[in-house]
Amino acid sequence: MPGMKNLDFAFLLEMYGCMLTDRQRELMEFYYWEDMSLGEAAEYLGITRQAVRDGIKRGEQTLSLYEQKLAMAEKISRCREIFDTITEISDENSIGEFPFENIKKIYELAKSGRELIS
Secondary structure, eight states: OOSSOOTHHHHHHHHHGGGSOHHHHHHHIIIIISOOOHHHHHHHHTSOHHHHHHHHHHHHHHHHHHHHHHOHHHHHHHHHHHHHHHHHHHHHSOGGGOOHHHHHHHHHHHHHHHHHHO
């Protein structure tokens, strides 16, 4: 865990955190959401730095497994991209001057978004 935090886990924690043990969720929330260091979390909880690190690592493995199996974070990320593109297309055109090709693009994007969540 030395170096930069993988902030993808902050998003996965939001998605699947309720499926972790209470301790894993707590450790990961301190580390990712509260931006505590391992030492700060250890001191706050009265446990060793190694125990914090181990709990976070187990939590990360569990979150990765859930995402690998369910892919909810990936689907949400893709839907956000689709909505952003639809918004960009809409912002480029005034209501009365919507070219057919843009309507077609929006339709195809919406269709692909629907397939993601089906």
